[in-house]
Every structure is written in C-alpha cells, then in structure tokens.
Amino acid sequence: MKQDLKKVCQAAPRCGGCNMLEVPYEEQLIKKQKMVEKLLKQFGKVNPIVGMDEPMYYRHKVHAVYAYDKKKGIYHGNYEEKTHRVIRVSHCLLEDQRADAIFNSIDDLARSFKIRAYDEDSGYGLLRHVLIRIGHYTGQILVVLVLSSPILPSKNNFVKALRKLHPEITSIVINVNDKNTSMVLGDKEQVIYGRGYIEDQICGYTFRISPKSFYQVNPVQTQLLYQKAIEYAALTGRETVVDAYCGTGTIGIAASKNADRVIGVELNKDAVRDAVVNAKTNGIKNIQFYQKDAGQFLVQIAQNGERVDVLFMDPPRNGSDETFLSCVGKLAPNRIVYVSCNPETLKRDLEFLKKFKYRMVEATPYDLFPFTGHVETVCLFSKLR
Numbered sequence: 001m002k003q004d005l006k007k008v009c010q011a012a013p014r015c016g017g018c019n020m021l022e023v024p025y026e027e028q029l030i031k032k033q034k035m036v037e038k039l040l041k042q043f044g045k046v047n048p049i050v051g052m053d054e055p056m057y058y059r060h061k062v063h064a065v066y067a068y069d070k071k072k073g074i075y076h077g078n079y080e081e082k083t084h085r086v087i088r089v090s091h092c093l094l095e096d097q098r099a100d101a102i103f104n105s106i107d108d109l110a111r112s113f114k115i116r117a118y119d120e121d122s123g124y125g126l127l128r129h130v131l132i133r134i135g136h137y138t139g140q141i142l143v144v145l146v147l148s149s150p151i152l153p154s155k156n157n158f159v160k161a162l163r164k165l166h167p168e169i170t171s172i173v174i175n176v177n178d179k180n181t182s183m184v185l186g187d188k189e190q191v192i193y194g195r196g197y198i199e200d201q202i203c204g205y206t207f208r209i210s211p212k213s214f215y216q217v218n219p220v221q222t223q224l225l226y227q228k229a230i231e232y233a234a235l236t237g238r239e240t241v242v243d244a245y246c247g248t249g250t251i252g253i254a255a256s257k258n259a260d261r262v263i264g265v266e267l268n269k270d271a272v273r274d275a276v277v278n279a280k281t282n283g284i285k286n287i288q289f290y291q292k293d294a295g296q297f298l299v300q301i302a303q304n305g306e307r308v309d310v311l312f313m314d315p316p317r318n319g320s321d322e323t324f325l326s327c328v329g330k331l332a333p334n335r336i337v338y339v340s341c342n343p344e345t346l347k348r349d350l351e352f353l354k355k356f357k358y359r360m361v362e363a364t365p366y367d368l369f370p371f372t373g374h375v376e377t378v379c380l381f382s383k384l385r
Contacts, residue, residue: 016081
C-alpha cells in the first residue's frame with residue numbers, strides 16, 4: 001500500500017529529494033534490482049541487492065539552502081525540483097536528525113542576529129547555504145556556513161550561541177562563495193571553531209572529512225560496499241593496486257593491508273591532502289597519492305612500463321570517458337573493481353571495456369540512497385587471456 005505523502009513529509013512531492021517516498025521499501029529494492037539486472041545481466045551474474053535494515057535518516061552529509069519570506073522570515077530548505085525556488089523543510093526523513101535540529105537552530109539564530117538570507121536575483125544578503133557533515137561512528141559534527149562575504153557579524157557570539165544549543169558540534173567553518181554560481185561551496189574558508197574537519201571510520205580505518213572532501217553519504221552501506229569491493233579484488237599481498245578517482249583514499253587505504261603497493265590518484269587537491277593525512281593517521285606506508293587527472297596518470301605509468309594488477313575505479317555519475325578507459329585497456333590490469341553510482345554509465349563503460357577483452361564476472365547492487373531512484377553497484381571485471 002502506498003503512503004500518503006502529505007502525512008509522511010510536508011515538503012513532498014515538491015522537494016523532489018526522495019521521489020520514491022510513497023513506495024514501500026521492499027518494493028523499492030525490487031525495482032532497483034530489476035533496473036540493474038535489465039542493464040547488466042547480459043554481461044554476467046547480478047547478485048541480489050543489499051538493502052538497509054533501517055532505511056531512514058541515513059544521510060550524514062546534509063545541505064540546506066537559505067531563503068527569505070516576508071511571513072516566514074529567514075528559513076532553510078531544498079530547491080524545488082528543476083527550479084531554484086526554496087521549499088521549506090523543517091524535518092527530512094532521509095537526513096540525520098541531528099542535522100535537522102541544527103538547521104532549525106540556525107534559522108532562529110539568524111533571525112535573532114538579523115542575518116539576511118542571500119538573494120540570487122539581487123545579489124544581496126549573507127547566508128547562502130549550510131552544510132553539515134556527521135561522523136557516524138565518531139559522532140563528530142562539522143557545520144559549514146556558506147556566506148557571500150567573509151564577515152559574519154557578531155561571529156564569536158553566534159558561535160557561542162550555536163554551541164550552547166548544540167554542544168555536540170565539534171567544528172564550525174565559514175566558506176565564502178561570492179560568485180554568481182550554482183556551486184554550493186566557494187574557494188575560501190575560515191575555521192571559526194574547532195579543527196575545521198571531522199573524522200569517521202570505515203573498515204576499521206580513520207578518515208578525515210573536510211568541507212569539500214568526497215565521502216559517501218551513507219556510512220552503514222558504504223562499509224558493506226567497500227568490503228565487497230576488496231573481496232572482488234582478491235588481493236594476496238603481492239599486487240600493485242591503483243585506486244583511481246580515489247577521493248580521500250578510503251578504498252585504497254582499506255585495501256592496503258592485503259596489497260604490496262597502492263597508488264591513489266585524484267584531481268581534487270583538498271581530497272588528496274586529506275588522503276595523505278589519512279594514510280599517515282592509519283600508519284599506512286605502502287600507499288602513495290598523486291593529484292592528477294586519472295586518465296593522464298594511467299597513460300604516464302603505462303608509458304613507464306609499470307605493471308598494475310588491480311584497478312579500483314569509483315568515477316562520478318557520468319562515468320569514465322573513453323580516454324580514461326582506453327588508458328585502462330593499455331595498462332591491462334588483471335582485475336578491475338568498478339564502483340558505480342549510475343548503472344547506465346556502468347553499462348556504457350562495460351561495453352567499451354569489452355574491446356580490450358574484459359568481461360564482467362559479477363555485480364552486486366547496494367541501496368545507498370533509499371527512497372530515491374539511485375543505486376550503487378560494485379562490479380568485478382577480469383581480463384580474458
């Protein structure tokens with residue numbers, strides 16, 4: 001039986017953040033399983049989807065937009081689907097409930113401190129967005145105030161008032177975004193409380209999470225997905241491993257204890273900086289990180305005649321480009337473990353890799369995004385000899 005959206009969430013369906021909210025969870029899993037099978041079953045085995053025991057309040061990276069209304073005053077919410085109209089969301093079924101409470105407190109404090117919401121049309125106002133990141137296992141909380149100017153009036157008093165309401169907050173950062181852009185975060189940051197980052201744990205390792213660092217939003221499912229990825233790699237301790245699109249080094253670090261050598265490559269300089277710190281924090285000595293385009297890096301190591309046994313790749317939603325995949329073909333690793341957030345681009349990339357005599361051994365879908373249409377898939381490719 002479908003749920004009444006108005007009773008479950010006041011912002012649905014205008015918000016568009018959870019377009020499967022009216023579908024019972026077991027039915028969601030069936031739909032996603034069928035979608036992945038339709039795209040990938042022709043290439044190899046597709047295992048049953050791994051769902052969540054508790055599929056609500058799973059997002060540990062949460063973003064809110066701030067706006068102003070004459071009746072409501074300053075308030076936070078999400079953009080209405082396919083628009084830049086801000087829908088008020090005081091309680092979200094997908095987001096960690098600690099974040100909800102902090103957003104609502106920032107609403108109240110902004111009114112009290114007479115902080116104006118930024119207006120995209122006029123360019124006036126100060127508070128554009130708030131980003132909250134929460135460590136699932138550590139409980140640490142990072143609050144990022146995205147402002148149009150580096151000056152927050154009564155900054156010290158604002159921090160003191162916010163921490164009085166939420167002593168669980170461990171760090172607060174001002175991020176300055178003074179450009180007319182749809183990007184949430186700007187280039188400049190100022191730490192106004194704490195260390196400017198939080199830490200969390202995956203697969204027994206500790207990872208630093210900064211405002212701009214890529215880190216999966218669903219830590220419970222991410223741990224299961226990474227365990228499967230490492231299982232697929234079948235490492236024996238003798239392999240050279242490349243972790244492409246490595247972000248903060250999570251997969252490479254988790255795999256390092258079973259490899260001879262791990263090389264991580266990532267274009268985002270903030271993520272690479274965190275990856276280097278993460279390796280040092282965890283005492284990992286057989287891993288190196290490079291801030292480079294992944295495709296160009298693979299070309300370079302192929303030209304140098306280096307051997308790579310296993311390639312981990314976790315590309316963005318649009319998948320990899322043909323330049324990168326051609327480099328993979330030239331490098332010819334024995335196994336590729338592909339982590340995908342878009343089964344359609346995974347299928348496209350798999351078709352391309354067939355030119356280099358790779359076949360899909362099996363794939364396992366994971367529901368990292370309950371109540372949405374998205375599904376994560378980890379897939380093992382092997383080289384035909």
